[in-house]
Amino acid sequence: MGLFCVVVSLVLIYTLNQRFYSGDWHEIKRTFLVCSLSPIKLRTCPCETTASLSPSPCVGLSLCVSLPAFAEQILAEAKSAIRRMMESLPKLGGLALLLLFFLSSSTLTSVEAYDALDPNGNVTIKWDVISWTPDGYVAVVTIFNFQQYRHIPSPGWTLGWTWAKKEVIWSMMGGQTTEQGDCSRYKGNVPHCCKKDPTVVDLLPGTPYNQQIANCCKGGVISSWVQDPANAGSAFQVSVGAAGTSNKTVKLPKNFTLKAPGPGYTCGPAKIVRPTQYITADKRRRTQALMTWNITCTYSQFLAQKAPSCCVSLSTFYNDTIVNCPKCTCGCKNNATDPGGCLDPNTPHLESVVSNSPSNQPLVQCTSHMCPIRVHWHVKLNYKEYWRVKVTITNFNYRMNYTHWNMVVQHPNFDNLTQIFSFNYKPLTPYAGLNDTAMLYGVQFYNDLLSEAGPLGNVQSELLFRKDKSTFTFEKGWAFPRRIYFNGDNCVMPPPDSYPWLPNSSPRLGLPKLIPFTPILAYVLLLFLHL
Template structure:
C-alpha cells in the first residue's frame, strides 16, 4: 500500500566477550522472527551485508555518522498450512433484517470452550445491533431474536468467532442504475491499528466501482483482471483504536474500535449483475494482508416469497367471500 512504510530501521549495540575479541570479525544475529498484532507469522531470510547505514550525529551537529556495519533482513508475511485466520466477515442486507454473523470458531476455538459451547453448531442469526456488542454479551439478544423469528437455537449455543477484527459487509441499496454497500470494521483487541488497509475481491461488481465516501478506495487491476478493491482510511483518520471499557465498566460491555464507510457502484459497466443473489457480496476479504474468514451462507431475499404469499392470501380471501355469498 505504501512502500515508504514497509521497512524498519533500528540500531543494536553488541559487546564482544572472550574468546571472540577480534574487532574485525562481525557476526550479525541469526534466525530473525517478527510477531505482528494481526499477522503473527513472518518468514525472515538470513542477514545480508549491505553498505553501512548513515544516521544523524548523536551530538546534534548537522552531519551524519556512518555505522560500522549494516545488514538487511527481509521478512514476508506467511500463511502456514492449517493456520486459523485472524479476522472474519459478517453479511447483512437491506432486504433481510437478520445478520449472518462470523462463522463459529472462524479464528479458532480454545480447547476449554468445548464444554460450555458447541464448536460445530452453525452461528445463530443476530439482530443488527448485536454487532456492537462483544460475543459474550450477545447470547440473550440472539435467543430473543430467535424467539421473535420463531427459530430454534442449538443447545449448547455455538462458540464465538474468536477473531481480533471483524468486518460487516451490508448491502445498503439496490436500484435500476446502481447499488451501494456499507463497510464497518470492528477492532476487538486492545491493540490499535495505525495505517491499516483492507481489500475486497468481487468477481462481478468491481468494474462498477464508483466511490468510497469515508475511506480512500480504488479498483486494482492485476494481470488484466479487475476484481479487487483496495481501501484505507483518509489521511489523518487512518487509525482504528483498540477495544475500550464502556461508560460504566461495571455494567456496560466493552466498546470496540470501529470505522465505517459507504461504497457506491454503478450497473452501467456490469450488465446482468444480481446483487441480492450474491454478486453484491465479496468472495474474499483481506485486512492488513490477512485473509478473513467469510460466512458460509448469504442473507436471503424473501421479497418474492412474501409477495407470493400475499397474492395467495388475497386470492383465498376473495374465494371464501364468493363462496359465502353463494
C-alpha cells in the same frame, strides 16, 4: 502403499461408474443406505428398485446400493488389478522402482508463506557496515516493511540471530538487547551483550537524543508500505566486537528470527548484496557502505496463529436473511467450560470486570463466532446505473484498540468504484490489468482508531459502484466480496450456499457423476483393508 491405494481407487471408481450408468443392479436384494454427506454412517433399508435416489433420515441425497455380491465382485476386480501390477514390478528397472517409491510416499508438508493479494510482500532487514573498528565493525541495521497492507503493531518487532563466531555487542543506539548474557571474561569495559544469540528490540518514544538514530525509537511499530510509507521502516546501530575487520574476514550472522510481535515470519539466510549508497544533504556527493547484506522474511498466517482473528457477515436489501459469521469461527469459548474466556456485554459493572481481569490475555465479548473483529458487508441500495454497499467493522475485544487499522477487500467491481465515504482508498494491483482489490483504512484523526469493544467499538463507511452491464448481477452472490483481510489477516467468509439469494432464485445443488460413489468407495476401501 500410497501407489496401491491410488490403483485401488481408480479401479473402484471406474467399476462403480460403469455399473451405475449401465444399470447392472440385478443382484440387489438387501441394500445399505449410504448418506452422501456422512460416508461413515451406514443404515439398512429395503430397496427393490434399480439404482434409485430415495429420501432418507440422512441430510441431503442418499443412494440405495447393494453391497453383498456387488462389493465382492468389485473387490475381486481390484485384487486382480493389484496382482497384475505386482507381477509387472520385477520387469521395471531399479530407477523406475525408485521413482515409483518417491511418487507414492512423497507428500506436501511445507507451509508456504505466500499471499495471493501481495505476492511480493516481505520484510527486508538490511545490515550496512559503515566503519571498521580495531576488533570489529559498526553497522546500521534497517528493517523495511515492504508488505502493502500488513503492518507491525504494538508491542513491536523483536529481531534475533546467532553469531557465526564469538562476536559481542559493545554498544547500541536506537535499540537494545533484551539480555546481556555472560560477560564475566571482560574485566574493564563490559560489552552491551555477550550472548551467542542476542535478541534486539526497538527503543520507546521519548528516548534521549544521544541514544537515537534516524528512524528509531517507535516502540517497534512499523506501518505498512501502502498506508504510510514514511513510517514503514525502523533502524538501530550496533558496534560489534571480536569479529572480522575486513570484507574477507567478517562472518555473516545466521538463523535470523523476526517476531512482529508474535510468530508468523520465516527469515531466510543473510546474502551479501551491492553496498548501500548514501546521498549527502547537499545532494552533490554519494558515499556507500563498506559491506551490505540482506535478510528477507515472509509472513504466513498459518504459522502466526492457530485460530482465525476475524470473520465476515453478510446481508442485503432484497433478502431479510442476515448471514452471520460461521459458528465458532475463532473458537468455542464459553464461561461454562472456560471461565473468563469471554465476557457477556450485559455483565453488571462491565468496566470494573475488564480492569480487574488479567491483562496479559485477550478478553473477547461472548458471541457465537468468538472473533475479536467482525466485518459486515451490506448490499444497501440499487440504482439504475449504480449500487451501494455499507461496510461496518466491529471490535469485540475489550483489551485492544486497533490503531491505523486497514482492511483489504477483493471484489470484481472495484474497477468501477465511484465514491467512498469516510474511509481512505488505495487500489492494489499486484497483477497487471486486474483491478479488483482495494485497501481501505481510516482517515487520520477521524476514524483511524478502532476503539475497544463497546458503543464506540466500530467504524463504518459506504461505497458507491458504477454498474458494468457485462458483469453486474445480484445473482449467485456476485455482490459479495471474494475475500476480506483485516490488518493483514484473512477473515473467514460464510459458506457460499448460505449467501442471501434473490427472492426468485434458490441455491442449486450440483451433483457430479462420481460424487454419489464417494461414500461407497470409502466403505469398500475399509472392507478391503480389513481383508
